[in-house]
């Protein structure tokens with residue numbers, strides 16, 4: 001404790017007063033709140049100058065700053081964790097919104113690089129960004145994804161690596177048809193035919209006629225699927241222990257009330273839970 005002469009408040013008692021000499025030997029402008037306020041006002045009035053100065057400073061001290069940050073993070077793990085948890089719980093909505101907006105911007109940027117100004121499916125020219133995906137031209141998608149991650153991680157990877165010619169833009173429907181066309185033939189074609197028949201029958205029960213997407217004219221059973229109308233499909237399947245689409249079809253067939261389910265193509269089913277939509 002000590003006294004300190006604030007240029008606004010006059011003599012004040014301030015617990016930090018004895019140490020209120022700036023590193024460079026100058027005294028502070030005033031008591032702590034006044035100094036903080038003044039610094040803020042200065043930076044606001046001189047934004048360009050301050051930004052430039054801190055950019056130069058960061059550049060000149062990049063390695064020592066990095067070292068300091070690493071030491072600090074190492075020594076304050078719990079503190080930082082707690083602060084982030086608190087911040088996240090208070091701002092989760094805006095944090096998620098910002099993350100989604102960021103992913104959406106990244107997606108458009110990357111897809112433009114692999115397509116055109118308005119990205120579209122290379123096969124059917126579908127232009128809705130929510131229906132589009134990056135297809136591995138060489139069909140080595142799963143191993144590559146395991147290495148670099150899926151969705152926004154792939155997009156980031158492609159951008160960082162200056163858009164290597166490994167990808168093309170396809171819609172989910174065309175992507176899946178392409179996958180089927182290169183998939184090795186089933187080891188059990190009889191069972192495969194049976195499953196296909198079961199699927200067609202289930203879809204027919206839901207549409208009451210020839211299976212067709214609820215939202216578009218697609219009627220190719222290979223790219224039609226059962227959609228949970230209210231979302232939450234993955235959770236639902238997990239809670240019922242349904243690991244395959246076959247067990248899901250049998251489940252839906254047995255239901256009296258099928259109003260929670262509809263037939264949708266992969267585009268209209270996947271577009272709903274795209275990376276850029278609310279989770």
Ligand SMILES: [Zn+2]
Pocket residue numbers: 006007008009030031032033034035
């Ligand atoms: Zn003051």
Ligand SMILES: [Zn+2]
Pocket residue numbers: 121122123124125126170171172173174175
């Ligand atoms: Zn397509």
Ligand SMILES: [Zn+2]
Pocket residue numbers: 213214215216217218264265266267268
């Ligand atoms: Zn559709």
